[in-house]
Amino acid sequence: MKRFQRPLSYALLVAPLALAACSSGNSDDNLPTNNLEIRLQDAPGDFQSVVLDVRQIEIHQKEEGDPDGWRLLPFQAQPINVLDYVNGRSALLVSTDFDPGKLKEIRLLLGPDNYVVGRDGQRYDLKTPSGQSSGVKLKLSKQSLHQLPGTYQLLLDFDVAKSVVERGNWKPGNDKKERYLLKPVIRVLAQDIKGGLRGTVTPAAALPQVLAIRSSITPADTFSTSADVAGAYQLGALPSGTYRVEFFPSTTAPTNQASYKRITRTGITVTNDQVTDLGSTSLQ
Template identity: 35%
Template sequence: MRTNRLILTGIFLLMLIGALACRKDKNNNDDTGRISMRLTDAPADYDAVYIDIQQVEFKMRGRAAIMLTPNRPGMYNVLNFRNGTDTLLVNTTVPVGDIEQVRLILGANNYVVVDGDTYPLTTPSGQQSGVKLNLHTTIEANASYDMWIDFDAGKSVNHTGSGKYQLKPVIRAYSALTNGRIEGYVLPLSAMATVYAINGADTVSAIPAPDGHFVISGLAEGSYQLYIEPAVLTFASFSTNVNVSFGVIANVGTITLL
């Protein structure tokens, strides 16, 4: 009988340990959410713009900063990620709470290619500690969040003269919940047009793909002037108003310049 009691006691202890372990695992899962952060780009008149991204830091309210290494740390040609194309930077879990800021930690290998020639991109001393982005998002337990870092290469690379270029990143950060989009087609391709979405002092641009397709993402809700400017002056510019709402793609169809 004593042996049976010992066996039953051992079984009970094993069951209790297993239950506590399961409870602990469940609590750990309940204390995190998943973030997928992607890199995309606004257009620029360069052959290539390479940015050396080494780490991504999330600053959360009331918690220590979370430092993450990208899936592929190193150089990214941001001009490869336009018109709705992006690349995954990080895909990981983070503690629940409020994200207040994202910081990109850049390495030293940043450069621009202009007409086939390569020039280093120097970084102002004030940004050598990282590029800071305000992104206010609340992470809830067991939820997944898609976020984008939109690098505006045209505004971020400054030609200072004598073959020297400076990197002063102009970047927007937005999530799937704050992603207003306008898309469509601009023809003919020979017009070499640039598309602008204008809301007050905020202007976001896109260069159509080889088939004429364009996407402008990360827009706040509101009314925008969609302005299309051809580089070939024999074509006339075009302008229309577009209403942007989160969760809805404002498709303007095909616009043919005359």
């Protein structure tokens, strides 16, 4: 498999993640083999498509900085439109046997064909900052993975709105390849974080965006998504806590209708293992 020579490097949460496994003896030969699943979901931005040219996925299981700690996972190189995986949907990227031990980092190696399709229907290449060659590195947080019949599940939560950055000096008529930079913002979550929010926003024609802001911590955490064509939305893998949920239109109302409004709901409680249903929220 050909490796792209200049993929992006981006490091997040800094503590190693321990994968606990039972042993039936003192020999390494007696350690059980578990299954590792890696999934991708998206918190979308204002685009029709956001396509990542994912070439390889690797994990690191040795001490930080050890170049021999990387293991290539079985993954078919492919373009992935992350906007296909919103409102509770996720893409299964990897499912493979996994030896017990410590999983400290994940690395995505990207090819050169990353791009977005804007609301104007135009394709714009996604440029990655120069001088970076070690891949999109994601360090894992200090949290225990939930083991479901021998399966460890990790969710890569890709935030499009924060990851696709428009150059400040770009203007219509300039080279389309120079409009956007790709600076991935990706949370790595254990799938046992099952808290969530769902509901509907009307009118769906407002193309509603949804922000869930966990105000019970400092600094506040922000999670985002957008409603589908029916106005439905769902945010998954939310830590428990108290949230402020903001709903806002991404377009304007027709001249013969009332203007769309931005709505804020406060004091929303999210509990692990439960999805809080907020019902219907009107922007008019």
